[in-house]
Amino acid sequence: xxFFYLFLIGILIGTAMIIPGVSGxxxxxxxxxxxxxxxxxxNLFKNFKKNFLFLFxxxxxxxIGAIWFSNIMMFLYKRHEIITKLSFxxxxxxxxxxxxxxxxxxxxKPNYLxxxxxxxxxxxxxxxxxxxxxxxxxxxxxxxxxxxIKLFLAGFIYSVGKVVPGVSGSLLxxxxxxxxxxxxxxxxxxxxxxxxxxxxxxFLIGFIFGIIILLKVINYLxxxxxxxxxxxxxxxxxxxxxxxxxxxxxxxxxxxxxxFLALCFxxxxxxxx
Numbered sequence: 061x062x063f064f065y066l067f068l069i070g071i072l073i074g075t076a077m078i079i080p081g082v083s084g085x086x087x088x089x090x091x092x093x094x095x096x097x098x099x100x101x102x103n104l105f106k107n108f109k110k111n112f113l114f115l116f117x118x119x120x121x122x123x124i125g126a127i128w129f130s131n132i133m134m135f136l137y138k139r140h141e142i143i144t145k146l147s148f149x150x151x152x153x154x155x156x157x158x159x160x161x162x163x164x165x166x167x168x169k170p171n172y173l174x175x176x177x178x179x180x181x182x183x184x185x186x187x188x189x190x191x192x193x194x195x196x197x198x199x200x201x202x203x204x205x206x207x208x209i210k211l212f213l214a215g216f217i218y219s220v221g222k223v224v225p226g227v228s229g230s231l232l233x234x235x236x237x238x239x240x241x242x243x244x245x246x247x248x249x250x251x252x253x254x255x256x257x258x259x260x261x262x263f264l265i266g267f268i269f270g271i272i273i274l275l276k277v278i279n280y281l282x283x284x285x286x287x288x289x290x291x292x293x294x295x296x297x298x299x300x301x302x303x304x305x306x307x308x309x310x311x312x313x314x315x316x317x318x319x320f321l322a323l324c325f326x327x328x329x330x331x332x333x
Contacts (some may be wrong), residue, residue: 153321219267219270
């Protein structure tokens with residue numbers, strides 16, 4: 061895999077991170093870098109130069125995708141929501157056969173019960189986002205400790221969406237009412253981020269803590285129970301699709317979106333063969 065290709069995948073992952081219903085982890089799985097990313101993070105010092113270079117280029121792409129490209133994608137998401145959503149549906153669907161093939165290549169069989177359960181959990185999270193319970197950081201009755209705990213919890217929850225493919229971190233933030241806050245930090249990391257540094261630190265601590273814990277769990281599952289881990293991934297990936305399907309009357313934009321869905325499906329499927 062060339063460094064430039066890896067960099068482009070990073071941009072796609074970073075872009076997906078900020079769109080509700082889309083998981084950066086799904087993009088990482090679909091383009092074949094998820095396993096390598098987990099192994100590089102958990103075995104960083106075993107082959108430091110190789111692992112660091114891989115993670116640095118990928119992280120650089122993710123950073124650009126999340127900060128600079130996110131502004132473009134949010135423009136497309138707001139102005140051409142139907143086309144953008146259906147394009148991501150195509151990318152995700154095109155990668156699903158590859159996930160099943162990955163399990164079979166290891167001489168294993170998919171666990172369809174786990175696939176169904178994780179699909180249901182992912183679908184339930186999407187439904188829950190419509191109900192929404194909010195973390196109110198501006199409540200004057202809150203103490204600094206309470207706000208710290210809430211922000212730490214929000215960071216930990218967000219890390220789930222960054223590590224577990226198919227679980228959208230943005231969707232989880234919508235559920236707890238933190239999406240707009242985090243999006244502002246991504247879009248304006250210097251101006252807004254510095255002004256909110258007291259709130260940002262506990263969020264980052266929770267995020268890093270979640271990443272460390274989840275990486276250990278996922279690395280163990282990939283080594284000892286590969287088919288279970290990938291069945292979990294497949295369930296969450298498929299379960300993320302309903303959140304992306306626009307619920308609206310059929311229109312010209314919907315037709316264009318379906319064309320882009322087919323194109324993105326073909327692109328994703330061909331790249332994964």
